[in-house]
Amino acid sequence: MAKKSVRKPKIALRGREPFDRSKHVYTNDVFVELVKDAIRFFNGTPVHAIPPPERFLGTGVYALYYTGKSKPYAKYADLNRLAYDFPIYVGKAVPKGWRQSRQVDSIDKQSSELHSRLREHARSIIAVSSLSIEDFSCRFMIFEGASSDMIGTLEASIIKWKRPLWNSYLDGFGNHTPGSGRFEQAPSEWDVVHPGRPWAEKCKGKTRRRHSIVTGIETFLADVGAADSSPMDPSGGTAFS
Amino acid sequence: MAKKSVRKPKIALRGREPFDRSKHVYTNDVFVELVKDAIRFFNGTPVHAIPPPERFLGTGVYALYYTGKSKPYAKYADLNRLAYDFPIYVGKAVPKGWRQSRQVDSIDKQSSELHSRLREHARSIIAVSSLSIEDFSCRFMIFEGASSDMIGTLEASIIKWKRPLWNSYLDGFGNHTPGSGRFEQAPSEWDVVHPGRPWAEKCKGKTRRRHSIVTGIETFLADVGAADSSPMDPSGGTAFS
Numbered sequence: 001m002a003k004k005s006v007r008k009p010k011i012a013l014r015g016r017e018p019f020d021r022s023k024h025v026y027t028n029d030v031f032v033e034l035v036k037d038a039i040r041f042f043n044g045t046p047v048h049a050i051p052p053p054e055r056f057l058g059t060g061v062y063a064l065y066y067t068g069k070s071k072p073y074a075k076y077a078d079l080n081r082l083a084y085d086f087p088i089y090v091g092k093a094v095p096k097g098w099r100q101s102r103q104v105d106s107i108d109k110q111s112s113e114l115h116s117r118l119r120e121h122a123r124s125i126i127a128v129s130s131l132s133i134e135d136f137s138c139r140f141m142i143f144e145g146a147s148s149d150m151i152g153t154l155e156a157s158i159i160k161w162k163r164p165l166w167n168s169y170l171d172g173f174g175n176h177t178p179g180s181g182r183f184e185q186a187p188s189e190w191d192v193v194h195p196g197r198p199w200a201e202k203c204k205g206k207t208r209r210r211h212s213i214v215t216g217i218e219t220f221l222a223d224v225g226a227a228d229s230s231p232m233d234p235s236g237g238t239a240f241s
Numbered sequence: 242m243a244k245k246s247v248r249k250p251k252i253a254l255r256g257r258e259p260f261d262r263s264k265h266v267y268t269n270d271v272f273v274e275l276v277k278d279a280i281r282f283f284n285g286t287p288v289h290a291i292p293p294p295e296r297f298l299g300t301g302v303y304a305l306y307y308t309g310k311s312k313p314y315a316k317y318a319d320l321n322r323l324a325y326d327f328p329i330y331v332g333k334a335v336p337k338g339w340r341q342s343r344q345v346d347s348i349d350k351q352s353s354e355l356h357s358r359l360r361e362h363a364r365s366i367i368a369v370s371s372l373s374i375e376d377f378s379c380r381f382m383i384f385e386g387a388s389s390d391m392i393g394t395l396e397a398s399i400i401k402w403k404r405p406l407w408n409s410y411l412d413g414f415g416n417h418t419p420g421s422g423r424f425e426q427a428p429s430e431w432d433v434v435h436p437g438r439p440w441a442e443k444c445k446g447k448t449r450r451r452h453s454i455v456t457g458i459e460t461f462l463a464d465v466g467a468a469d470s471s472p473m474d475p476s477g478g479t480a481f482s
Contacts, residue, residue: 021297024299024383025299025385026388028275028278034271034272037269038267041267046265141267144266146276149397150272
Protein backbone atom coordinates (compact mmCIF):
# COMPACT_ATOMS: atom_id res chain seq x y z
CA MET A 1 0.00 0.00 0.00
CA ALA A 2 2.48 2.62 -1.18
CA LYS A 3 1.33 6.21 -1.22
CA LYS A 4 0.12 7.40 -4.59
CA SER A 5 1.52 10.81 -5.34
CA VAL A 6 -0.35 11.27 -8.63
CA ARG A 7 -4.07 11.89 -8.46
CA LYS A 8 -5.83 9.05 -10.26
CA PRO A 9 -9.01 9.59 -12.27
CA LYS A 10 -11.94 8.71 -10.02
CA ILE A 11 -13.67 5.46 -10.65
CA ALA A 12 -17.02 6.93 -9.79
CA LEU A 13 -17.16 10.66 -10.36
CA ARG A 14 -20.91 10.91 -10.12
CA GLY A 15 -22.07 12.22 -6.81
CA ARG A 16 -19.36 14.85 -6.54
CA GLU A 17 -22.07 17.49 -6.73
CA PRO A 18 -21.74 21.04 -5.40
CA PHE A 19 -22.24 21.10 -1.66
CA ASP A 20 -25.85 21.54 -0.57
CA ARG A 21 -26.55 20.93 3.11
CA SER A 22 -30.30 20.50 2.60
CA LYS A 23 -29.71 17.34 0.59
CA HIS A 24 -28.26 15.70 3.71
CA VAL A 25 -30.97 16.52 6.23
CA TYR A 26 -33.27 13.66 7.16
CA THR A 27 -36.64 14.13 8.80
CA ASN A 28 -39.25 11.51 9.50
CA ASP A 29 -42.20 11.99 11.79
CA VAL A 30 -42.82 8.25 11.97
CA PHE A 31 -39.78 8.05 14.16
CA VAL A 32 -41.35 10.18 16.89
CA GLU A 33 -44.48 8.00 16.75
CA LEU A 34 -42.39 4.86 17.01
CA VAL A 35 -40.54 6.10 20.07
CA LYS A 36 -43.86 7.03 21.67
CA ASP A 37 -45.19 3.54 21.02
CA ALA A 38 -42.12 1.96 22.58
CA ILE A 39 -42.24 4.26 25.62
CA ARG A 40 -45.93 3.51 26.08
CA PHE A 41 -45.09 -0.20 26.07
CA PHE A 42 -42.24 0.37 28.50
CA ASN A 43 -44.52 2.27 30.89
CA GLY A 44 -46.89 -0.69 30.87
CA THR A 45 -44.34 -3.36 31.74
CA PRO A 46 -44.56 -4.98 35.19
CA VAL A 47 -42.41 -3.51 37.94
CA HIS A 48 -40.17 -5.90 39.86
CA ALA A 49 -37.73 -6.00 42.73
CA ILE A 50 -34.09 -5.57 41.77
CA PRO A 51 -32.72 -7.92 40.67
CA PRO A 52 -35.88 -9.46 39.19
CA PRO A 53 -36.89 -12.74 40.87
CA GLU A 54 -36.01 -14.93 37.89
CA ARG A 55 -33.05 -15.10 35.55
CA PHE A 56 -34.18 -14.41 31.98
CA LEU A 57 -32.69 -14.12 28.51
CA GLY A 58 -32.68 -10.89 26.57
CA THR A 59 -31.20 -7.46 25.99
CA GLY A 60 -32.96 -4.13 26.19
CA VAL A 61 -33.70 -1.06 28.27
CA TYR A 62 -34.38 -0.81 31.99
CA ALA A 63 -35.23 1.81 34.59
CA LEU A 64 -34.63 1.87 38.35
CA TYR A 65 -37.11 3.57 40.65
CA TYR A 66 -36.54 4.83 44.18
CA THR A 67 -39.42 4.87 46.64
CA GLY A 68 -37.58 5.19 49.95
CA LYS A 69 -37.64 8.00 52.44
CA SER A 70 -33.99 9.05 52.49
CA LYS A 71 -33.29 12.68 51.67
CA PRO A 72 -32.73 14.08 49.14
CA TYR A 73 -34.08 11.14 47.13
CA ALA A 74 -37.45 11.15 48.96
CA LYS A 75 -38.62 13.46 46.18
CA TYR A 76 -38.76 10.36 43.98
CA ALA A 77 -41.05 8.51 46.39
CA ASP A 78 -43.37 11.45 46.09
CA LEU A 79 -43.19 11.60 42.30
CA ASN A 80 -43.79 7.85 42.03
CA ARG A 81 -46.65 7.88 44.53
CA LEU A 82 -49.34 6.89 42.03
CA ALA A 83 -47.27 5.23 39.32
CA TYR A 84 -43.67 4.41 38.54
CA ASP A 85 -43.16 7.48 36.41
CA PHE A 86 -39.81 8.95 37.42
CA PRO A 87 -36.78 6.66 37.28
CA ILE A 88 -33.63 7.56 39.22
CA TYR A 89 -31.58 5.69 36.62
CA VAL A 90 -32.11 4.39 33.09
CA GLY A 91 -29.75 2.05 31.28
CA LYS A 92 -29.42 -0.44 28.48
CA ALA A 93 -27.97 -3.86 27.86
CA VAL A 94 -27.04 -4.47 24.23
CA PRO A 95 -26.11 -7.76 22.56
CA LYS A 96 -22.38 -8.55 22.83
CA GLY A 97 -20.41 -7.45 19.77
CA TRP A 98 -23.39 -5.29 18.78
CA ARG A 99 -21.40 -2.13 18.19
CA GLN A 100 -18.95 -3.67 15.75
CA SER A 101 -21.21 -6.35 14.37
CA ARG A 102 -18.45 -8.86 14.98
CA GLN A 103 -20.65 -11.86 15.23
CA VAL A 104 -23.18 -11.77 12.46
CA ASP A 105 -24.56 -15.16 13.38
CA SER A 106 -24.95 -14.55 17.05
CA ILE A 107 -26.72 -11.20 16.87
CA ASP A 108 -30.05 -12.84 17.46
CA LYS A 109 -28.79 -15.33 19.95
CA GLN A 110 -30.18 -14.71 23.36
CA SER A 111 -27.92 -13.64 26.18
CA SER A 112 -28.78 -12.75 29.73
CA GLU A 113 -27.09 -9.33 29.54
CA LEU A 114 -30.12 -7.47 30.82
CA HIS A 115 -30.55 -9.63 33.88
CA SER A 116 -26.80 -9.53 34.57
CA ARG A 117 -26.77 -5.75 34.39
CA LEU A 118 -29.66 -5.50 36.86
CA ARG A 119 -27.88 -7.90 39.19
CA GLU A 120 -24.72 -5.80 38.97
CA HIS A 121 -26.73 -2.70 39.90
CA ALA A 122 -28.26 -4.54 42.85
CA ARG A 123 -24.74 -5.42 44.05
CA SER A 124 -23.71 -1.74 43.82
CA ILE A 125 -26.68 -0.65 45.90
CA ILE A 126 -26.17 -3.41 48.46
CA ALA A 127 -22.46 -2.51 48.75
CA VAL A 128 -23.14 1.01 49.99
CA SER A 129 -24.54 1.76 53.44
CA SER A 130 -26.48 4.88 52.43
CA LEU A 131 -29.00 2.97 50.27
CA SER A 132 -31.37 0.04 50.88
CA ILE A 133 -32.09 -2.37 48.08
CA GLU A 134 -35.69 -2.63 49.34
CA ASP A 135 -36.23 0.98 48.34
CA PHE A 136 -35.58 0.21 44.68
CA SER A 137 -37.70 -1.36 41.94
CA CYS A 138 -37.07 -1.90 38.28
CA ARG A 139 -38.87 -2.06 34.99
CA PHE A 140 -37.41 -3.45 31.79
CA MET A 141 -38.22 -4.06 28.15
CA ILE A 142 -36.69 -6.78 25.97
CA PHE A 143 -35.94 -6.15 22.30
CA GLU A 144 -35.59 -9.09 19.95
CA GLY A 145 -34.31 -9.43 16.37
CA ALA A 146 -33.96 -6.28 14.29
CA SER A 147 -35.70 -4.26 16.99
CA SER A 148 -32.58 -4.55 19.14
CA ASP A 149 -31.08 -1.73 17.07
CA MET A 150 -33.62 0.48 18.79
CA ILE A 151 -32.23 -0.07 22.29
CA GLY A 152 -29.87 2.91 22.27
CA THR A 153 -32.50 5.20 20.81
CA LEU A 154 -35.06 4.30 23.42
CA GLU A 155 -32.62 4.64 26.29
CA ALA A 156 -31.61 8.11 25.04
CA SER A 157 -35.23 9.17 24.61
CA ILE A 158 -36.24 8.15 28.12
CA ILE A 159 -33.18 9.83 29.63
CA LYS A 160 -33.90 13.06 27.77
CA TRP A 161 -37.53 12.94 28.71
CA LYS A 162 -37.22 12.04 32.39
CA ARG A 163 -33.71 13.30 33.19
CA PRO A 164 -33.02 10.61 35.84
CA LEU A 165 -30.73 11.95 38.55
CA TRP A 166 -28.09 9.23 38.25
CA ASN A 167 -27.89 9.74 34.48
CA SER A 168 -28.29 13.48 34.12
CA TYR A 169 -26.60 14.80 37.21
CA LEU A 170 -24.81 12.35 39.51
CA ASP A 171 -22.26 10.42 37.44
CA GLY A 172 -20.77 7.01 38.05
CA PHE A 173 -23.46 4.57 39.22
CA GLY A 174 -23.15 2.49 36.06
CA ASN A 175 -19.32 2.39 36.13
CA HIS A 176 -17.48 -0.90 36.18
CA THR A 177 -14.24 -1.68 37.99
CA PRO A 178 -11.51 0.40 36.30
CA GLY A 179 -9.45 -1.71 33.91
CA SER A 180 -6.01 -3.10 34.75
CA GLY A 181 -5.46 -1.24 37.98
CA ARG A 182 -6.12 2.27 36.67
CA PHE A 183 -6.89 3.49 40.15
CA GLU A 184 -5.07 6.78 39.71
CA GLN A 185 -8.39 8.16 38.46
CA ALA A 186 -10.82 9.97 40.72
CA PRO A 187 -13.78 8.10 42.21
CA SER A 188 -17.06 9.12 40.58
CA GLU A 189 -19.38 11.63 42.21
CA TRP A 190 -21.83 8.77 42.80
CA ASP A 191 -19.16 6.97 44.79
CA VAL A 192 -18.40 10.11 46.81
CA VAL A 193 -22.07 10.45 47.75
CA HIS A 194 -22.48 6.68 48.28
CA PRO A 195 -19.16 5.29 49.50
CA GLY A 196 -18.84 1.52 49.84
CA ARG A 197 -18.08 -0.10 46.49
CA PRO A 198 -14.74 -1.83 47.09
CA TRP A 199 -13.12 -0.79 43.81
CA ALA A 200 -14.25 2.82 44.15
CA GLU A 201 -12.46 3.07 47.50
CA LYS A 202 -9.17 2.27 45.76
CA CYS A 203 -9.47 5.28 43.44
CA LYS A 204 -7.06 7.99 44.48
CA GLY A 205 -7.95 11.02 42.35
CA LYS A 206 -9.79 14.07 43.60
CA THR A 207 -13.53 14.56 43.22
CA ARG A 208 -15.42 17.68 44.37
CA ARG A 209 -16.62 17.58 47.93
CA ARG A 210 -19.63 15.60 49.03
CA HIS A 211 -21.42 18.61 50.46
CA SER A 212 -21.21 20.47 47.18
CA ILE A 213 -22.48 17.45 45.22
CA VAL A 214 -25.45 16.91 47.57
CA THR A 215 -26.41 20.58 47.24
CA GLY A 216 -26.28 20.15 43.47
CA ILE A 217 -28.53 17.07 43.73
CA GLU A 218 -31.12 19.06 45.68
CA THR A 219 -31.10 21.84 43.11
CA PHE A 220 -31.38 19.33 40.27
CA LEU A 221 -34.25 17.43 41.90
CA ALA A 222 -36.23 20.62 42.48
CA ASP A 223 -36.85 20.70 38.72
CA VAL A 224 -37.62 17.00 38.20
CA GLY A 225 -41.33 16.45 37.68
CA ALA A 226 -42.05 20.15 37.14
CA ALA A 227 -44.76 20.48 34.51
CA ASP A 228 -42.66 22.52 32.15
CA SER A 229 -39.44 20.57 32.47
CA SER A 230 -40.07 18.07 29.70
CA PRO A 231 -39.20 19.76 26.45
CA MET A 232 -37.94 16.43 25.14
CA ASP A 233 -41.08 14.52 25.99
CA PRO A 234 -41.50 12.50 22.79
CA SER A 235 -45.26 12.78 23.08
CA GLY A 236 -44.96 16.53 22.76
CA GLY A 237 -46.98 16.76 25.96
CA THR A 238 -46.19 16.10 29.57
CA ALA A 239 -47.24 12.52 30.21
CA PHE A 240 -47.76 9.12 28.68
CA SER A 241 -50.10 7.84 31.37
CA MET B 242 -29.26 8.87 53.98
CA ALA B 243 -28.89 6.28 56.73
CA LYS B 244 -29.55 2.68 55.84
CA LYS B 245 -33.00 1.45 56.71
CA SER B 246 -32.79 -1.96 58.28
CA VAL B 247 -36.55 -2.48 58.55
CA ARG B 248 -38.47 -3.12 55.36
CA LYS B 249 -41.00 -0.35 54.87
CA PRO B 250 -44.40 -0.95 53.31
CA LYS B 251 -44.12 -0.09 49.64
CA ILE B 252 -45.69 3.12 48.53
CA ALA B 253 -46.78 1.59 45.25
CA LEU B 254 -47.26 -2.15 45.54
CA ARG B 255 -49.14 -2.48 42.30
CA GLY B 256 -47.01 -3.85 39.52
CA ARG B 257 -45.23 -6.40 41.67
CA GLU B 258 -46.83 -9.13 39.58
CA PRO B 259 -45.45 -12.65 39.19
CA PHE B 260 -42.59 -12.72 36.73
CA ASP B 261 -43.66 -13.25 33.10
CA ARG B 262 -40.97 -12.64 30.49
CA SER B 263 -43.44 -12.29 27.63
CA LYS B 264 -44.86 -9.12 29.19
CA HIS B 265 -41.49 -7.45 28.66
CA VAL B 266 -40.86 -8.33 25.02
CA TYR B 267 -41.39 -5.51 22.54
CA THR B 268 -41.83 -6.03 18.82
CA ASN B 269 -42.72 -3.47 16.21
CA ASP B 270 -42.36 -4.01 12.50
CA VAL B 271 -42.62 -0.30 11.81
CA PHE B 272 -39.12 0.00 13.16
CA VAL B 273 -37.64 -2.11 10.38
CA GLU B 274 -39.49 0.00 7.80
CA LEU B 275 -38.23 3.17 9.39
CA VAL B 276 -34.61 2.03 9.30
CA LYS B 277 -35.07 1.06 5.66
CA ASP B 278 -36.41 4.51 4.87
CA ALA B 279 -33.46 6.19 6.57
CA ILE B 280 -30.94 3.94 4.82
CA ARG B 281 -32.58 4.63 1.48
CA PHE B 282 -32.23 8.34 2.16
CA PHE B 283 -28.61 7.87 3.21
CA ASN B 284 -27.84 5.98 0.01
CA GLY B 285 -29.21 8.89 -1.98
CA THR B 286 -27.16 11.64 -0.34
CA PRO B 287 -24.43 13.31 -2.43
CA VAL B 288 -20.91 11.93 -2.12
CA HIS B 289 -18.13 14.38 -1.32
CA ALA B 290 -14.41 14.57 -0.85
CA ILE B 291 -13.20 14.19 2.71
CA PRO B 292 -13.43 16.53 4.45
CA PRO B 293 -16.43 17.99 2.60
CA PRO B 294 -15.66 21.29 0.83
CA GLU B 295 -17.72 23.44 3.19
CA ARG B 296 -18.04 23.62 6.95
CA PHE B 297 -21.63 22.85 7.94
CA LEU B 298 -23.69 22.52 11.10
CA GLY B 299 -25.25 19.26 12.20
CA THR B 300 -24.86 15.85 13.78
CA GLY B 301 -25.58 12.49 12.21
CA VAL B 302 -24.17 9.44 10.48
CA TYR B 303 -21.42 9.24 7.87
CA ALA B 304 -19.65 6.67 5.75
CA LEU B 305 -16.19 6.67 4.17
CA TYR B 306 -15.59 4.98 0.83
CA TYR B 307 -12.30 3.80 -0.63
CA THR B 308 -11.83 3.75 -4.39
CA GLY B 309 -8.05 3.52 -4.65
CA LYS B 310 -5.93 0.74 -6.07
CA SER B 311 -3.86 -0.24 -3.04
CA LYS B 312 -4.07 -3.86 -2.01
CA PRO B 313 -5.84 -5.31 -0.15
CA TYR B 314 -8.33 -2.43 -0.19
CA ALA B 315 -8.67 -2.44 -3.99
CA LYS B 316 -11.58 -4.82 -3.43
CA TYR B 317 -13.57 -1.77 -2.34
CA ALA B 318 -12.84 0.09 -5.59
CA ASP B 319 -14.30 -2.90 -7.35
CA LEU B 320 -17.38 -3.11 -5.13
CA ASN B 321 -18.01 0.63 -5.48
CA ARG B 322 -17.48 0.60 -9.25
CA LEU B 323 -21.08 1.50 -10.13
CA ALA B 324 -22.24 3.14 -6.92
CA TYR B 325 -20.94 4.00 -3.49
CA ASP B 326 -22.35 0.91 -1.88
CA PHE B 327 -19.66 -0.49 0.38
CA PRO B 328 -18.15 1.83 2.98
CA ILE B 329 -14.79 1.02 4.55
CA TYR B 330 -15.88 2.87 7.70
CA VAL B 331 -19.14 4.10 9.19
CA GLY B 332 -19.43 6.44 12.15
CA LYS B 333 -21.64 8.89 13.94
CA ALA B 334 -21.43 12.33 15.48
CA VAL B 335 -23.98 12.90 18.23
CA PRO B 336 -24.95 16.18 19.89
CA LYS B 337 -22.70 17.04 22.85
CA GLY B 338 -24.16 15.95 26.17
CA TRP B 339 -26.56 13.74 24.23
CA ARG B 340 -25.89 10.60 26.22
CA GLN B 341 -26.65 12.15 29.59
CA SER B 342 -29.09 14.77 28.39
CA ARG B 343 -27.12 17.34 30.37
CA GLN B 344 -28.20 20.31 28.37
CA VAL B 345 -31.88 20.13 27.74
CA ASP B 346 -31.94 23.51 26.09
CA SER B 347 -29.07 22.93 23.76
CA ILE B 348 -30.13 19.54 22.44
CA ASP B 349 -31.52 21.13 19.32
CA LYS B 350 -28.79 23.69 18.99
CA GLN B 351 -26.65 23.08 16.01
CA SER B 352 -23.05 22.09 16.38
CA SER B 353 -20.54 21.24 13.72
CA GLU B 354 -19.68 17.85 15.25
CA LEU B 355 -20.23 15.95 12.02
CA HIS B 356 -17.94 18.16 9.99
CA SER B 357 -15.31 18.13 12.76
CA ARG B 358 -15.37 14.36 12.88
CA LEU B 359 -14.87 14.09 9.12
CA ARG B 360 -12.01 16.56 9.32
CA GLU B 361 -10.41 14.51 12.09
CA HIS B 362 -10.65 11.40 9.91
CA ALA B 363 -9.08 13.26 6.99
CA ARG B 364 -6.17 14.22 9.26
CA SER B 365 -5.71 10.55 10.27
CA ILE B 366 -5.59 9.45 6.64
CA ILE B 367 -3.22 12.26 5.66
CA ALA B 368 -0.93 11.44 8.58
CA VAL B 369 -0.18 7.93 7.34
CA SER B 370 1.94 7.22 4.30
CA SER B 371 0.11 4.06 3.24
CA LEU B 372 -3.12 5.88 2.33
CA SER B 373 -3.98 8.78 0.00
CA ILE B 374 -6.78 11.13 0.93
CA GLU B 375 -7.71 11.37 -2.78
CA ASP B 376 -8.75 7.71 -2.66
CA PHE B 377 -11.46 8.44 -0.11
CA SER B 378 -14.94 9.92 -0.38
CA CYS B 379 -17.67 10.41 2.17
CA ARG B 380 -21.40 10.49 2.45
CA PHE B 381 -23.31 11.84 5.43
CA MET B 382 -26.79 12.37 6.75
CA ILE B 383 -27.85 15.06 9.20
CA PHE B 384 -30.51 14.40 11.83
CA GLU B 385 -32.34 17.30 13.42
CA GLY B 386 -34.64 17.63 16.43
CA ALA B 387 -36.13 14.44 17.87
CA SER B 388 -34.78 12.41 14.96
CA SER B 389 -31.28 12.81 16.38
CA ASP B 390 -32.15 9.98 18.79
CA MET B 391 -32.03 7.75 15.75
CA ILE B 392 -28.36 8.37 14.99
CA GLY B 393 -27.01 5.45 17.00
CA THR B 394 -29.61 3.09 15.61
CA LEU B 395 -28.85 3.98 12.04
CA GLU B 396 -25.10 3.74 12.51
CA ALA B 397 -25.51 0.27 14.04
CA SER B 398 -27.84 -0.87 11.27
CA ILE B 399 -25.49 0.18 8.49
CA ILE B 400 -22.51 -1.41 10.23
CA LYS B 401 -24.40 -4.67 10.66
CA TRP B 402 -25.59 -4.62 7.10
CA LYS B 403 -22.36 -3.62 5.33
CA ARG B 404 -19.73 -4.81 7.82
CA PRO B 405 -17.20 -2.09 6.93
CA LEU B 406 -13.64 -3.34 7.34
CA TRP B 407 -12.51 -0.59 9.72
CA ASN B 408 -15.53 -1.17 11.95
CA SER B 409 -15.98 -4.89 11.84
CA TYR B 410 -12.43 -6.15 11.54
CA LEU B 411 -9.59 -3.64 11.77
CA ASP B 412 -9.95 -1.70 15.01
CA GLY B 413 -8.71 1.74 15.92
CA PHE B 414 -9.26 4.16 13.03
CA GLY B 415 -11.78 6.18 15.03
CA ASN B 416 -9.62 6.34 18.17
CA HIS B 417 -8.63 9.67 19.67
CA THR B 418 -5.35 10.54 21.36
CA PRO B 419 -5.20 8.48 24.59
CA GLY B 420 -6.10 10.63 27.61
CA SER B 421 -3.53 12.07 29.99
CA GLY B 422 -0.50 10.27 28.67
CA ARG B 423 -1.87 6.75 28.87
CA PHE B 424 0.61 5.54 26.32
CA GLU B 425 1.33 2.27 28.07
CA GLN B 426 -1.51 0.80 26.03
CA ALA B 427 -0.92 -1.01 22.75
CA PRO B 428 -1.34 0.83 19.44
CA SER B 429 -4.50 -0.26 17.63
CA GLU B 430 -4.36 -2.77 14.80
CA TRP B 431 -5.28 0.06 12.43
CA ASP B 432 -2.17 1.93 13.55
CA VAL B 433 -0.02 -1.16 13.08
CA VAL B 434 -1.23 -1.53 9.49
CA HIS B 435 -1.12 2.24 8.86
CA PRO B 436 1.70 3.70 10.94
CA GLY B 437 2.06 7.48 11.02
CA ARG B 438 -0.34 9.06 13.50
CA PRO B 439 1.97 10.83 15.95
CA TRP B 440 0.14 9.76 19.11
CA ALA B 441 -0.11 6.15 17.99
CA GLU B 442 3.67 5.99 17.64
CA LYS B 443 4.02 6.81 21.33
CA CYS B 444 1.98 3.76 22.37
CA LYS B 445 4.23 1.11 23.84
CA GLY B 446 2.07 -1.98 24.28
CA LYS B 447 2.16 -5.03 22.04
CA THR B 448 -0.22 -5.61 19.13
CA ARG B 449 -0.22 -8.71 16.95
CA ARG B 450 2.11 -8.57 13.98
CA ARG B 451 1.31 -6.61 10.85
CA HIS B 452 1.59 -9.61 8.59
CA SER B 453 -0.99 -11.55 10.56
CA ILE B 454 -3.40 -8.60 10.57
CA VAL B 455 -3.09 -8.06 6.81
CA THR B 456 -3.80 -11.75 6.19
CA GLY B 457 -6.89 -11.38 8.37
CA ILE B 458 -7.99 -8.34 6.34
CA GLU B 459 -7.74 -10.33 3.11
CA THR B 460 -9.81 -13.15 4.55
CA PHE B 461 -12.39 -10.70 5.87
CA LEU B 462 -12.66 -8.82 2.57
CA ALA B 463 -13.18 -12.01 0.61
CA ASP B 464 -16.66 -12.17 2.15
CA VAL B 465 -17.61 -8.50 1.79
CA GLY B 466 -20.09 -8.01 -1.02
CA ALA B 467 -20.84 -11.73 -1.34
CA ALA B 468 -24.51 -12.19 -2.15
CA ASP B 469 -25.27 -14.25 0.93
CA SER B 470 -23.28 -12.23 3.44
CA SER B 471 -26.01 -9.79 4.41
CA PRO B 472 -28.21 -11.56 6.93
CA MET B 473 -28.68 -8.23 8.70
CA ASP B 474 -29.74 -6.33 5.61
CA PRO B 475 -32.68 -4.38 6.99
CA SER B 476 -34.51 -4.75 3.70
CA GLY B 477 -34.54 -8.48 4.17
CA GLY B 478 -33.00 -8.69 0.70
CA THR B 479 -29.56 -7.92 -0.62
CA ALA B 480 -29.70 -4.32 -1.83
CA PHE B 481 -31.31 -0.95 -1.44
CA SER B 482 -30.34 0.35 -4.83
